[in-house]
Amino acid sequence: MTVRQWAADLVSDTVTRPTPSMRRAMAEAEVGDEQRGDDPTVLALERRVASLLGMDAAVFVPSATMANQIAVQLHTRPGDEVICDRTAHVYNHEGGGMAGNAGAQCRPLSAERGIFTPAQLDEALRVDNEVYPRSALVVVENTSNGGGGVPWTPEESRAVVQHAQARGLKTHLDGARLLNASVALDVAPAVLTAGFDSVTLCLSKGLGCPFGALLGVRADLEKTARRIKQRLGGALRQAGMAAAAGLHALDHHVERLREDHGRAARLAEGLRGLRGVEVEPVRTNLVYFRVGRGAAEAQRFLSVLEERGVRMGHAGGNRIRACLHLDITDVGLAAALDACAHATGSL
Numbered sequence: 001m002t003v004r005q006w007a008a009d010l011v012s013d014t015v016t017r018p019t020p021s022m023r024r025a026m027a028e029a030e031v032g033d034e035q036r037g038d039d040p041t042v043l044a045l046e047r048r049v050a051s052l053l054g055m056d057a058a059v060f061v062p063s064a065t066m067a068n069q070i071a072v073q074l075h076t077r078p079g080d081e082v083i084c085d086r087t088a089h090v091y092n093h094e095g096g097g098m099a100g101n102a103g104a105q106c107r108p109l110s111a112e113r114g115i116f117t118p119a120q121l122d123e124a125l126r127v128d129n130e131v132y133p134r135s136a137l138v139v140v141e142n143t144s145n146g147g148g149g150v151p152w153t154p155e156e157s158r159a160v161v162q163h164a165q166a167r168g169l170k171t172h173l174d175g176a177r178l179l180n181a182s183v184a185l186d187v188a189p190a191v192l193t194a195g196f197d198s199v200t201l202c203l204s205k206g207l208g209c210p211f212g213a214l215l216g217v218r219a220d221l222e223k224t225a226r227r228i229k230q231r232l233g234g235a236l237r238q239a240g241m242a243a244a245a246g247l248h249a250l251d252h253h254v255e256r257l258r259e260d261h262g263r264a265a266r267l268a269e270g271l272r273g274l275r276g277v278e279v280e281p282v283r284t285n286l287v288y289f290r291v292g293r294g295a296a297e298a299q300r301f302l303s304v305l306e307e308r309g310v311r312m313g314h315a316g317g318n319r320i321r322a323c324l325h326l327d328i329t330d331v332g333l334a335a336a337l338d339a340c341a342h343a344t345g346s347l
């Protein structure tokens with residue numbers, strides 16, 4: 001199979017390639033045996049991310065999916081119920097792990113653009129009676145991907161966290177794109193994590209690392225989190241090479257997320273000028289829009305883009321997603337807009 005080179009690949013913010021300086025940092029990393037807790041670069045990254053997130057500890061894991069799966073197991077028992085938006089990654093994109101790994105079931109909410117309120121949470125809460133599942137955990141996704149890359153403000157998430165805690169529920173923040181939210185809202189990440197029992201941060205989305213994520217936890221959960229990580233096969237050996245990429249990204253790839261947000265806004269603006277395209281409001285690096293009337297037209301639109309070297313993702317029905325990231329320059333953006341203009345002309 002040959003791998004296609006794209007003029008602009010906007011299918012996901014996971015498609016970024018490590019930069020030459022990130023690769024150098026990885027190659028030169030000081031390493032040890034991570035499972036034994038003596039890889040100095042992993043330890044440095046864990047300390048740095050714990051402090052960034054305002055959590056007591058952070059556990060390095062291969063992926064944000066694993067971080068979320070550890071969190072669900074930390075906060076639930078089999079038969080318990082997890083409340084999250086119906087678009088949530090933990091519900092839709094983790095291979096059924098909530099049920100398969102934790103034995104928990106999901107109570108999905110239909111929130112406006114992924115942001116739910118204490119009142120919506122209330123409606124989903126179960127009465128404490130043995131015929132019902134136990135409402136155990138609330139998961140907030142910031143930014144909400146399916147909601148359109150929408151950031152939860154500190155006030156919005158604090159209201160949900162306080163409501164959940166007052167009713168005895170645990171709270172997990174899936175902050176795979178938390179730094180996009182932090183940059184867009186101009187608030188420190190630790191302000192957005194306040195009160196949560198655990199927090200996922202992904203290194204391989206906008207931050208541009210080849211893999212890796214962290215689970216921030218309270219001190220009393222750290223040991224159990226590390227045991228579940230071991231059980232899932234997430235303990236690594238000379239993982240300092242991966243952690244070095246994370247440290248490099250935190251030094252060099254956070255402030256530049258603004259560039260992605262700026263290009264996302266410009267892409268949306270360009271799309272709004274095209275006939276038959278309906279663009280959702282853009283808040284961070286994700287651009288969602290609708291073309292034509294149904295899935296068939298969306299597919300045709302996408303294949304015309306692909307003929308012109310531009311890739312975007314099908315988000316169901318006539319909805320399309322474009323992600324801006326480290327590897328999309330102004331040249332790539334222009335190519336994408338050009339291809340979209342051409343593709344709408346052929347609908």
Ligand SMILES: *Cc1c(COP(=O)(O)O)cnc(C)c1O
Nearest residue numbers: 063064065089141145174176202
């Ligand atoms: C991508 C994503 C994840 C999973 O990240 P991986 O590192 O790819 O496993 C989790 N949550 C959200 C919101 C995501 O977008």
